[in-house]
Ligand SMILES: Nc1ncnc2c1ncn2[C@@H]1O[C@H](COP(=O)(O)OP(=O)(O)OP(=O)(O)O)[C@@H](O)[C@H]1O
């Protein structure tokens with residue numbers, strides 16, 4: 001396949017190898033620059049998308065570019081129409097889900113121990129908080145949007161789908177994945193919905209749960225009632241499997257699941273709060289402590305709390321809290 005003709009601010013752009021194709025665009029290496037890649041849309045972007053991309057480029061800061069694949073420059077066709085954008089490369093990073101389960105973790109991150117997982121979790125929480133600080137919302141939180149390096153730093157990709165606010169105008173994110181969608185948005189169309197950091201923080205809690213609990217989903221379990229209880233229905237009915245009120249949830253964990261306390265009382269408490277009914281009104285734990293604006297102390301405490309066992313590989317479970 002011949003690479004499309006693309007113009008950047010410095011003239012004709014030499015595209016290199018195709019890295020991957022998504023639903024909306026194809027991502028290419030650059031022939032002369034290993035630190036950036038180009039995303040070229042399959043179909044010409046709408047005017048709305050063009051204005052959004054130009055606004056995102058003007059919002060780019062060194063911090064955003066270090067934690068995300070934020071658009072750094074728009075790319076054009078020879079006729080001047082926009083066809084895509086440049087962004088930092090995350091080629092050395094791996095999909096977050098390869099860290100969840102023991103088998104893929106052993107293969108992709110053979111040295112990862114508890115410290116590594118906690119560090120990755122903390123970095124994800126910090127990245128979410130940095131996006132929110134800019135007035136943006138991720139919206140479509142999912143496994144495909146977070147990549148992890150071998151030193152547990154993370155990068156968010158697919159940023160052109162984020163919700164952004166420019167000059168009092170929202171550019172919405174009108175897609176989402178059910179497993180990461182909070183109860184208040186379950187079963188409703190995303191079209192026209194203004195997403196909030198509190199919605200993202202539900203997805204954040206699910207993501208950290210997946211990471212520290214060997215890929216288990218907090219709402220997937222055995223339901224004692226008669227009807228089927230798929231994950232999205234359990235989310236919409238607040239049936240957090242590991243929650244304190246079993247009489248209400250009627251859920252129990254799947255077999256061979258570690259207890260939530262392996263992640264410490266404090267983190268278990270953050271999950272309980274993230275998945276409770278009260279959480280729908282704006283109080284889900286975020287990546288930052290609201291009083292200090294520092295990375296959440298509870299995650300740091302977790303690091304301290306588990307010192308003796310941190311060097312264990314997480315696939316050596318069952319691991320009991322100290
Ligand atoms: N900055 C990057 N560096 C390296 N590879 C990337 C980068 N961004 C995306 N990719 C690769 O390209 C794929 C598609 O990218 P992306 O998710 O942005 O496309 P998309 O068309 O918007 O997909 P979707 O329709 O799922 O949102 C990613 O899954 C990833 O493998």
Ligand SMILES: [Mg+2]
Pocket residue numbers: 022024158160161
């Ligand atoms: Mg996308």
